[in-house]
Amino acid sequence: MKNARTVALLLALPWVVTFAAFWLFPVVYSLIVGFTDAQLLAHETHWVGWDNFRALFHDPAFVSSLKNTFLFVIVTIPITTVVSLSLAHMVNRQFKGRGLFRAGYFVPSITSMVVIALIFTNLYQRGGYVAMLASMVGFTPPQNGFLFDSHTALYAIMAMDIWMAAGYYMLIFLAGLKSIPDELYEAAELSGAGKIRQFFSITLPMLKPVALFILVINSIKSFQVFVEIFVMTSGKFDTSTAVFFVYDTGLTTKFQFGYASAAAYVLFVIIAVFSAAQFMLLRRRQPLW
Amino acid sequence: MVGGVMRGIGRYTLLSIILAVMIFPLLWMFRVSLSAPGASIGLADVFSTGLSLQTYTDIFRTSHMGRYLFNSAFVGVTVTAGNILFSFMVGYTLARYRTLTNKLVFFTVIGILMIPAHIVIIPLYVLMVKAHLYDTYWALILPWLVNPIGIFLVKQYVETIPTSMEEAARIDGAGELSILFRIVMPMCKPALAVLAIQVFFTNWNSFLFPFILTQSDQIRTLPVALALYQGHQAIDWQHLMAGSTIAVLPVLILFIIMQRQIVSGITAGAVKQ
Numbered sequence: 001m002k003n004a005r006t007v008a009l010l011l012a013l014p015w016v017v018t019f020a021a022f023w024l025f026p027v028v029y030s031l032i033v034g035f036t037d038a039q040l041l042a043h044e045t046h047w048v049g050w051d052n053f054r055a056l057f058h059d060p061a062f063v064s065s066l067k068n069t070f071l072f073v074i075v076t077i078p079i080t081t082v083v084s085l086s087l088a089h090m091v092n093r094q095f096k097g098r099g100l101f102r103a104g105y106f107v108p109s110i111t112s113m114v115v116i117a118l119i120f121t122n123l124y125q126r127g128g129y130v131a132m133l134a135s136m137v138g139f140t141p142p143q144n145g146f147l148f149d150s151h152t153a154l155y156a157i158m159a160m161d162i163w164m165a166a167g168y169y170m171l172i173f174l175a176g177l178k179s180i181p182d183e184l185y186e187a188a189e190l191s192g193a194g195k196i197r198q199f200f201s202i203t204l205p206m207l208k209p210v211a212l213f214i215l216v217i218n219s220i221k222s223f224q225v226f227v228e229i230f231v232m233t234s235g236k237f238d239t240s241t242a243v244f245f246v247y248d249t250g251l252t253t254k255f256q257f258g259y260a261s262a263a264a265y266v267l268f269v270i271i272a273v274f275s276a277a278q279f280m281l282l283r284r285r286q287p288l289w
Numbered sequence: 290m291v292g293g294v295m296r297g298i299g300r301y302t303l304l305s306i307i308l309a310v311m312i313f314p315l316l317w318m319f320r321v322s323l324s325a326p327g328a329s330i331g332l333a334d335v336f337s338t339g340l341s342l343q344t345y346t347d348i349f350r351t352s353h354m355g356r357y358l359f360n361s362a363f364v365g366v367t368v369t370a371g372n373i374l375f376s377f378m379v380g381y382t383l384a385r386y387r388t389l390t391n392k393l394v395f396f397t398v399i400g401i402l403m404i405p406a407h408i409v410i411i412p413l414y415v416l417m418v419k420a421h422l423y424d425t426y427w428a429l430i431l432p433w434l435v436n437p438i439g440i441f442l443v444k445q446y447v448e449t450i451p452t453s454m455e456e457a458a459r460i461d462g463a464g465e466l467s468i469l470f471r472i473v474m475p476m477c478k479p480a481l482a483v484l485a486i487q488v489f490f491t492n493w494n495s496f497l498f499p500f501i502l503t504q505s506d507q508i509r510t511l512p513v514a515l516a517l518y519q520g521h522q523a524i525d526w527q528h529l530m531a532g533s534t535i536a537v538l539p540v541l542i543l544f545i546i547m548q549r550q551i552v553s554g555i556t557a558g559a560v561k562q
Contacts, residue, residue: 007465008386011378012394015435018375022432023401026412033411090304097301103548104308107315110540110551112494114512115533119314122321122526129317167311168555175556224407227496231516243407250411251501261411271405 034262040255052262062263064238065245068154069267072241073222073274075155080162081214084169085207089199091170092177102174109168117231120160121147124232130156153237157228169214176210177203215278223271242267315537322531344531353506353514354532361511361536364429364499365492371434372488373481379435380443381473385452395444401437406497414501428502429510433492439484442557446480447473483554486547490540511536 034052038045056062091102108116123129124146131141142149146156180203188198226243233239235248242263250260325341348354383395413432417423422431450473458468474481499510506514515532544551 005386005388007469008382008388008391011382011469014375015379015440018431018434019397019401022413022416023404023409026409026416027404029415030408030412087307090300090307095300101304101308103544105311107541107544108311110490110494110544111315112496112512112533112536112540114494114496114516115318115536116314118515118529118533119318121524122530123314123317163311163314171552171555220403220405224405226407227516230496230500243410246407246410247501251414257411257415264408264411268405268408272403275403 030261030264033258034265036258038256038258038261040257045258048258052259053266055259056263056266061240061249062242062245065235065240065242066266066270068238068240069223069225069242071154072158072161072225073219076158076161076165076222077215077218080165080169080218081211083162083166084214085173085211087166087170088173088177089203092174102171105170106167108164109166111164113164113227114231116160116164117228120156121232124156147233148237150238153233154239157232157239161222161225161228165218169218172210172214173207176207180206212278216275219274219278220271223267223274318530318533318537321526322534324527326525326527344527345535348528348531348535352518352528352532353509354535356506357509357511357514358535360426360508361493364426364510365489367426367430368433368492369485369489371430372436372439373485375435376439376484377443377474377477377481378469380440381447381469383440383444384447385455399437399441410497410501413498417502424503424505424508426508429499429508432498433488436488439488442480442484442554443477445557446477450476479550482547483550483557486543486550487554489543490551493540 035047035049036045037048037052087105091098091105124131126141126143126145126148128145130146134141142152146152184202184206185198188202193201224243225241226247229235229239229241229244230247235241235244240248246260246264246267249256249263322344323340323342324344325339326343326347379394383391414423417428422428454472454476455468458472463471494512495510496512496516500513500516503509503513509517511532515529515536518529518532
């Protein structure tokens, strides 16, 4: 048995080492650095206490990044959830070609975000496809394209994100729908409940755990939106987000490691609080709907 | 009867419109990549402009496309192999040796899943620079060799396998390691396939860390190269879309081959809890 324990320890070793070096150490390191004025080229580093955090909330660039991040989360998450649930509902029952539709809806979400962002940069440009569609329905597209206008840029990126993620969450909802026992629907049928009633009284309540899972992972992801911002607008036109701010202050021109780490931790705390709140809200005994 | 048929037609129309919206951008990418370089492809030209593979031969000749592709493949395959081996080892240990330490380790694994990756942007950069690993393959491989989701997947799977085979082998005098790799690992193939495809996709598509941890064309991966290509001059859509198509193709092919594993990987965490 002693032998077995040694083996167990040895097996876990590669993970313990890489975990300690590349995750645990960085997480602790950046917490400490967040309280200093560390910069790439500074000769000495000073402990500055809460100064970085105080400065952040007086920094218009950070405040607007945070505002954009919240806007992103608040707009995309409800829409993505509703759209993906509707898609799942539509492709759930048996019909010819179902697999093809499922696969087609899902494909965008396994494509590289960089590639998607590039394609949409093209579609959103002046005189591009989306501008054409917009004028067809009587909406005047922004003169320089959707991404070069502070009023539309962030929303254009949000629309793309919803389009991209819908198929992914559709799959998770589908798994949830499959786990609902048929007997429930049969019983409802017998007692004369219509399709709509069944959806609200059986499907939605039974999907609660799956919906919670989706809300939590989707918001953790959305709070960290970065790649599409970097590729499509480089944070210009009022599209900078919190992670973009971390990158911009920490790893470009000034390399303010301390300040950027503090910003990263602010976002971390926000994400933690938000996730905890979602858990508590959806864990309640009474169904929310 | 007629109502049913009408409803059927209505359903297919709606589903098809959505399908068109979902795959149009990818088709557009492909179409633009197939137009002759320099020929500006407008909205009306989709059908009238001829097809050409010129852009593809161009990017392999005039850019480091071959190198980027190699880098992406090399890093992707190495990280995937590492995960199959190491996540398997850790997951197995956690499933079979149920000690207090292991339970603690397990909760740490779950804890890590919750830590948003953006926290390590700055420290990982600093670490890699200080350790002289910045702009090397090591920087793109080492931190991702074992991932918590993989450990979790393997642990769940091993727990469903009865221990009788392992015990029989032990009685026959087989060593722990040969039990692990000759008996248990082959039985875990389904879980490892799910793990492999997920890790490979994530790694292949990954941008943020490959971007901040590299700077030379020798090490950069394909998504990084594509994202930065844009900045140089007025956007050259044809070549950019050809590069994008090259980045998407392996994923699409793997998706067609391994659809089942991909789907079960995504839904594994959701339904169980």
